[in-house]
Amino acid sequence: MSSSVFAVPMENYIGLSAIVFFLGVMGVIVRRNPLIMLMSIELMFNAANLALITFAKAWVNAAGHIFAFLVITVAAAEAAIGLAIVVIVFRRAVNVDVDEIATLHG
Amino acid sequence: MIAFWVLAIGLIATGVFTITARKPVYSVVGLLGNFVALAILYLTLNAEFLAVIQIVVYSGAILILFLFVIALLSSGVKPFDVGPDRMPKVLVPALIIGAIALATVVYGTARAPSPAVPSIAAGSPGALGPTGEADVFGSVANFGQALFTTNLLPFEVTALLLMVAVIGVVLLAGDDEPARQRPKSRGTGREPIAKPQEPLTR
Numbered sequence: 327m328s329s330s331v332f333a334v335p336m337e338n339y340i341g342l343s344a345i346v347f348f349l350g351v352m353g354v355i356v357r358r359n360p361l362i363m364l365m366s367i368e369l370m371f372n373a374a375n376l377a378l379i380t381f382a383k384a385w386v387n388a389a390g391h392i393f394a395f396l397v398i399t400v401a402a403a404e405a406a407i408g409l410a411i412v413v414i415v416f417r418r419a420v421n422v423d424v425d426e427i428a429t430l431h432g
Numbered sequence: 433m434i435a436f437w438v439l440a441i442g443l444i445a446t447g448v449f450t451i452t453a454r455k456p457v458y459s460v461v462g463l464l465g466n467f468v469a470l471a472i473l474y475l476t477l478n479a480e481f482l483a484v485i486q487i488v489v490y491s492g493a494i495l496i497l498f499l500f501v502i503a504l505l506s507s508g509v510k511p512f513d514v515g516p517d518r519m520p521k522v523l524v525p526a527l528i529i530g531a532i533a534l535a536t537v538v539y540g541t542a543r544a545p546s547p548a549v550p551s552i553a554a555g556s557p558g559a560l561g562p563t564g565e566a567d568v569f570g571s572v573a574n575f576g577q578a579l580f581t582t583n584l585l586p587f588e589v590t591a592l593l594l595m596v597a598v599i600g601v602v603l604l605a606g607d608d609e610p611a612r613q614r615p616k617s618r619g620t621g622r623e624p625i626a627k628p629q630e631p632l633t634r
Contacts (some may be wrong), residue, residue, distance in 0.1 A: 333476070334436045337541050342440050342473075344537040346447050346466075348530040353451030355526040361456040361502060365463050368494065369447055372470055375486075379479045386560055386569055388578035392586065394482055395579070398489050399590045403597035405494045409501045410605040416505050 332383070339380040347373035360415075364408045371401040435476060442469040456502050460495055467491045478560060478570035 332339075346369055353366025375394045382390025446469065449462035467490045474483035561568030568574065579587055 333433055337538075338436065338440070339473075339477070340541045341538060342443065344534050345444055348534055349444070349447040349451055351530055351533070352526050355522055355529075357451060359456060361498065362451065362453070362459050365456075365459050365498065366451055368463065368490070369450065369466065372466070372490075375482075376470065376473065379474055379477050379482060382479070383477045383560075383569075388569070388574060389583070391479055391482055391570060391575055392578055392583045394479075395485065395575075396586055396590060398482075398485060399593065402489055402494055403593055405497055406597050406601050407604070409497055410601040413501060413504065413605045 336380055336384050340377055343373045343377040343380070345373075346370075346376065360412050361409075364405065364412070367408075368401060368405065371397055371404075436473075439469050439473050439476075443473070456498070460498050460502070463498075464491055464495055467495070478568070480570055481572045481575040482570075 350366045350369035350373060353369065354363050357363055357366065375397050378390045378394045378397070382388065382394070443466060446462045446465035450459045450466060453459040453462060467486060471483040471486040471491075474480075474486060559569060565571065
């Protein structure tokens with residue numbers, strides 16, 4: 327499939343993207359440090375970007391690049407707001423364990 | 433070919449290091465390697481502008497933000513450390529869910545229709561070409577053309593999103609002094625109410 331466009335098959339890029347996304351999911355589920363959880367979310371954003379750019383090349387369509395650009399912007403906004411929330415939570419809480427932060431528990 | 437496998441192994445290794453590191457600072461270092469490897473992968477996918485953006489925005493802005501927060505939080509008295517992770521409890525469910533997701537993606541990719549033949553003739557603007565040349569697919573000129581003509585509205589919405597994010601961050605973490613002084617003023621406000629009651633009891 328499209329061997330003339332890609333030096334390696336496109337499926338390799340998509341599989342790599344899936345693996346990196348899986349690593350991000352694992353980080354969010356398993357870790358309890360909120361900073362590392364945020365970094366795992368960044369890993370997932372990057373995996374999605376890799377898939378978008380791979381498909382953009384497969385279809386020679388710049389829309390994938392535009393979408394990846396927007397994802398990077400959203401990731402920047404998410405990191406800023408997430409880190410702000412982490413800062414204000416840590417400023418008040420004694421512990422930094424996300425399982426014990428249940429102030430919004432209703 | 434070799435570059436892809438080297439980069440893939442580097443990407444996975446730095447990702448694993450990121451989510452298994454004991455301290456967040458080590459995670460940031462792992463994430464830095466991950467972003468750089470990913471930027472080089474973008475170059476192999478004819479996305480030179482996005483490769484540069486990846487380095488500038490992710491490695492330059494987001495990681496520095498993470499480092500600032502880590503330095504800010506660990507400068508206090510207590511060491512910046514959390515208890516044991518949820519590894520024993522959720523590792524097996526996480527692995528199962530991840531395997532299902534991975535299998536879904538692989539299955540979907542294998543069944544996907546093969547990409548259509550690019551309708552853009554080779555040599556014309558926007559066609560696939562060697563990375564680094566002007567006006568090929570993914571170059572700065574081509575990306576800017578697509579961003580500022582076809583996708584101008586999403587670009588403007590991006591500006592609005594960033595402004596909302598900035599305002600939200602300032603509101604969340606910017607000025608904490610009024611929130612801290614409010615209980616004090618309430619505490620001093622109670623005393624004049626309590627003092628006139630004392631002569632009445634006497």
